[in-house]
Structure formats: structure tokens, C-alpha cells
Amino acid sequence: MININEYQAIHEKTSHFDYNIAYNTYPCTIPLDFESVPLHWHEDAEFIYIKKGKGVIIIDGEEHTVSASDIAFILPGKVHGIFQVDDESMEYENILFDGKIFSSSLDDFYDSFLLPFFENAVEIPHIFQKGVPGYESMRRYLDANDNISSHREGAWGLAIKGNLYLLLFDLVTLYEKKIDSSNRKKIDKLKPVIKHVELHYSEPATVAEMADIAGFSESHFMRFFKDTFGVSFITYLNDYRLSMAARLLLSSEDTILDISQQVGFENLSHFNRKFKEKYNKTPKEYRINK
Structure with missing residues (x-):
């Protein structure tokens, strides 16, 4: 379980990432670990994957009630926080990664397809749940990465990155509308x-x-x-x-x-x-x- 001081630190620096790949997962529980995560923002992309219970996630001023199996996709720079609902508890995974892991001077895929996502130029849901296009794909690849991260054998970072590419490919295919800025x-x-x-x-x-x-x-x-x-x-x-x-x-x-x-x-x-x-x-x- 993540230490609260470590949790605070992950939003300020990238030293929490493994040398193999800038991707890491932190299991958390509200209110067992802490009552809430106040509004903040950072340059890493983040998935908040709800495992059990119920809570509230605020993203750019919009309040979303979430429950088990829902996934919030927090893009870089978005102001967000996590809060308890009444007396409910919520177990979730805090999955952070640096979008720049996809950047390469050898091709223009990042600039052409992924950069608009990470610069918040494309209209994409804040919360993915059953029925939302892309949800099943997102859940499948995050579950696969959970399994890979728990073992971290061999070139595990390559498999993590591959699954993220497939996840983002599905989202890029589904969501192309430019956002109202x-x-x-x-x-x-x-x-x-x-x-x-x-x-x-x-x-x-x-x-x-x-x-x-x-x-x-x-x-x-x-x-x-x-x-x-x-x-x-x-x-x-x-x-x-x-x-x-x-x-x-x-x-x-x-x-x-x-x-x-x-x-x-x-x-x-x-x-x-x-x-x-x-x-x-x-x-x-x-x-x-x-």
C-alpha cells in the first residue's frame, strides 16, 4: 500500500517511475489511506481504476460519481481530485505514465496521432464505464498491464508500452472530434x-x-x-x-x-x-x- 508522503511526491517528480519504463501503479483506498486527494494537477497521464466501492472524482470542475470497474482517464494538466462519498469506501489503482514514452525521432506517429490527446485537443470522456465506447478495450489492456507489472520479468516494459499503444490506438480511432478550448x-x-x-x-x-x-x-x-x-x-x-x-x-x-x-x-x-x-x-x- 502506498505511503501518503510517497503519494504526494508522485505528483511533483518522475523519480517514482521504474528505470525500465515511465509507468507505475499505486493501490489506494479512501478513506483507509487518506480521506481525500485534494485538487491538483501534474504532467503525467493517469488512469484511476476503481476496484471496489464508490467515490467522487472531480476533473476540471466537473464532479463524477464512480464505482467498481469505472476508469477515469486524467490527461496531463487536468485539475482533479478524489473524494469520499458519505460513509462509502473506495479501493482504486492510481496508474501513472509519462506520455513522452511514445515520442520518437524515428517516426511521426506521436506528433500526428497521440500529441493531440496529451495536449487536450481532442474531446474524450473523463470517465469510462460499461457502455462508453473504448471502455472494454481500456479495461482489457489495463488488466493485462496489471498482470505484467506484478511479475516484471524480462523486457516487461516493452509489453506495458505495447498494451498502452493498443489502448491509445483504440481511443484515437474512436475519438477524433476537436475539443472546445x-x-x-x-x-x-x-x-x-x-x-x-x-x-x-x-x-x-x-x-x-x-x-x-x-x-x-x-x-x-x-x-x-x-x-x-x-x-x-x-x-x-x-x-x-x-x-x-x-x-x-x-x-x-x-x-x-x-x-x-x-x-x-x-x-x-x-x-x-x-x-x-x-x-x-x-x-x-x-x-x-x-
Whole structure:
């Protein structure tokens, strides 16, 4: 099972990939491993393959309820998060790969056929489930790669890459319509803010600073952020910090005061109040009863 600190790291660097191929799988469970995965983005492509249970995946501001056997396809740069539904648990595989593994100076297949996918220029479903064109193919090749990854014998990376080629061939054949880029441009405006929170959530942050990063006035930034993600920036920031605090409460022996400061709360009573609002438990109760 993936360590939470390792999980955070996989969205910031590629060192988690095996030397053989830039492809790796991490089994996770919400809320056993962690309550949620806050909104974030990265340059790797990602499949979220639901094995058991039920949850919610948000992709570029759209909320999708998913259950066993559903597969989310997260293309590079898409802002996404994973959340619990009521008291349900959800087991899933986090499958990450670098789209550049298909790039070669010897042919133009990548530029001609695959680059539009990885640059979000083609209209493709966020969630693949039974009945969605391409679902059976996607599930078949991901299951085959699961089996290959569990053994990693010989030139296993070649087989992984071959199955990904076949999977993407089916998708390229099925989905050719060019995407409306207007919503994509809205998301792109806020991606530097999302990345800043992801990397600097422990540091002081003001609406004015975030507005400046996005290139907006404060009032426009606040409206734009809420219209795009459905919550205010302050709510998002607090939720991200509280999610990190919940993880630290379970993965470290630091005091509650230390943890509150590590995630950016300067006032302990404010931290305790916000934590209880989110988790219906005080930090102490959460650590003891989890």
C-alpha cells in the first residue's frame, strides 16, 4: 500500500517511475489511506481504476460519481481530485505514465496521432464505464498491464508500452472530434494557483497574492475561482490544508499544534474548529479513533 508522503511526491517528480519504463501503479483506498486527494494537477497521464466501492472524482470542475470497474482517464494538466462519498469506501489503482514514452525521432506517429490527446485537443470522456465506447478495450489492456507489472520479468516494459499503444490506438480511432478550448483556457488560468497551493500550502497565502499569480484583480479572481471550481479560494485552501493535516495526524507523532502550523494555520483554535467542521471530529479524536 502506498505511503501518503510517497503519494504526494508522485505528483511533483518522475523519480517514482521504474528505470525500465515511465509507468507505475499505486493501490489506494479512501478513506483507509487518506480521506481525500485534494485538487491538483501534474504532467503525467493517469488512469484511476476503481476496484471496489464508490467515490467522487472531480476533473476540471466537473464532479463524477464512480464505482467498481469505472476508469477515469486524467490527461496531463487536468485539475482533479478524489473524494469520499458519505460513509462509502473506495479501493482504486492510481496508474501513472509519462506520455513522452511514445515520442520518437524515428517516426511521426506521436506528433500526428497521440500529441493531440496529451495536449487536450481532442474531446474524450473523463470517465469510462460499461457502455462508453473504448471502455472494454481500456479495461482489457489495463488488466493485462496489471498482470505484467506484478511479475516484471524480462523486457516487461516493452509489453506495458505495447498494451498502452493498443489502448491509445483504440481511443484515437474512436475519438477524433476537436475539443472546445474555452473551458480549458479558464482552467489554465488557475492552474498556477492550484500548483502554488500544492507546493506551498504551509506558507501564508492571501487572495491578493493568488490573484496576482493568475493575473486578475482580487474581485475578479474570487468570482472566477468560484465559478470554475464551485468553491471560494479560501474554502479550497483551508480544505487542502486540513486534508494534509489529517494525513499528518495518522502518519506522524507530531503534536497537534505542530501539525496545525505545518499546514499553514497560525491559530490553533481556528485549526481545531475548521478541522471539526470538516471531519466531525477534533484532531485528537481523529488521531485516536481512525
